Amino acid sequence: MSIRSCVIGLGSMGKNHVRVASEIPGSTLVAGSDPSEKNRAALGRYGIELFEDYRVMLDKVKPDIATLAVPTELHKEVACDVMARGIHVMVEKPIAKTLAEADAMIETAARYKVKLMVGHLERFNPAVQEIRRRVLEGELGRIFQLHARRLSPFPARIQDVGVILDLATHDIDAMHFITGSKVVRAFAEVAQKAHKSCEDMLSGLLRFESGEIGVLDVTWLSPWKLRELSVVGEGGMYVADYLSQDLRWYKNGAVNYTWEPATHFSGAVEGDMIKTYIPKKEPLRVEHEAFVKCVLENTAAAVTGEDGRAALSVALDLMQAGRESSLITH
Structure with missing residues (x-):
């Protein structure tokens, strides 16, 4: 058919x-x-x-x-x-x-x-899908922080929205996808330097209901294009390059990988770095x-439409927080 x-x-x-x-x-x-x-x-x-x-x-x-x-x-x-x-x-x-x-x-x-x-x-990016698979399998343990960096030059063709709705929504949804949790607090600092009507730079902070912190560095003011997501947890840190779809796994050398419950977490030390092979696919x-x-x-x-609405809701919270210099809570 x-x-x-x-x-x-x-x-x-x-x-x-x-x-x-x-x-x-x-x-x-x-x-x-x-x-x-x-x-x-x-x-x-x-x-x-x-x-x-x-x-x-x-x-x-x-x-x-x-x-x-x-x-x-x-x-x-x-x-x-x-x-x-x-x-x-x-x-x-x-x-x-x-x-x-x-x-x-x-x-x-x-x-x-x-x-x-x-x-x-980005939900269909093989590197993001691999992070989610590993998180669900428990390799990372508890997630502490997700940090997205999305930098690029200003695209003159985009006039109807700012950097939050156009770019940050990618990373908000990726964070929802990986954590399976919703945002309960949001704060942002924004700037408008080149765009005629909307913000073109965002420094945002999110707190998820399950405890993780989300960090968003998103800008149209960089001459260098970067698309990167790091996820830090008990077992170490994943770093995904959205563009190349490379995934690096930095192990926490303090963790015994035969490991015991999360209550034994005592900090992090430098460990092995493993570059993971992932078959490349166009998202x-x-x-x-x-x-x-x-x-x-x-x-x-x-x-789903509900997933899209959830990402939009957080984006609008960040826009409000940036305008009002206020903490938005739910």
């Missing part, structure tokens, strides 16, 4: 979605839409039908699934319009601009009995495969 797919929004990210969606087993990419003639013309080589208006496309082509890569402020309107036609939706992160919009999207998916998946890409491809699979098998989406 093959399902028919389409992409709505053919800008920078939309082009990547078209490239990947055209190659996913179990799915046939049949159409794309974008108001920009330039964006449409750039995708003529894929041999799909291209439309200016996504509504015309949906009514004519009648796809089974749709990937949305439109500006964040349009997510709720377009997603609800698509789902009301009985079409399953994968929407780029963040799920929406407000919690009310996210709630409307989740409610619409439930009402029309369709899947709503949110494109939190966007894994994400599309997961979306198609959940539709074909009628299972829960890998990243």
Whole structure:
């Protein structure tokens, strides 16, 4: 069985979605839409039908699934319009601009009995998935801290959101994924240096319900591109490079690996460093495969609307904390 797919929004990210969606087993990419003639013309080589208006496309082509890569402020309107036609939706992160919009999207998916998946890409990064597997197996013991560093030059094309909604949501969701816990406190310092209307630098602190501390260093003001996540716990520290998908495991030399309950933790000393081999996969491809699979098998989406809402809620808390210089608690 093959399902028919389409992409709505053919800008920078939309082009990547078209490239990947055209190659996913179990799915046939049949159409794309974008108001920009330039964006449409750039995708003529894929041999799909291209439309200016996504509504015309949906009514004519009648796809089974749709990937949305439109500006964040349009997510709720377009997603609800698509789902009301009985079409399953994968929407780029963040799920929406407000919690009310996210709630409307989740409610619409439930009402029309369709899947709503949110494109939190790092969940599909092999290095992040390996960290989660090892954490679940107990190799690290209790987690103490998760520290994300996401640095890059300013992308002039992004005008509708700041660095928190556009970038930090990646790491917030990755931290939710690894800890399986929710954020109960958030504090942030932010700055706006190059962006015309939003913050472009974040130093954020999170406290998770299960006790872990999350640290977020996210900026568009660096000439150097870095994407890194470290996770520190009783057994040592994992360091994942999001870009290369390399994973390093720094063992705590003070831990006996035949080891006994966590109550015996007495500190950390330098131990072995092991670079773990992980088969490389393009996270966007894994994400599309997961979306198609959940539709074909009628299972829960890998990243649900509720997951997307949780990441958005923390991001909005950080934005409020940065504006007000206040600690946000739940």
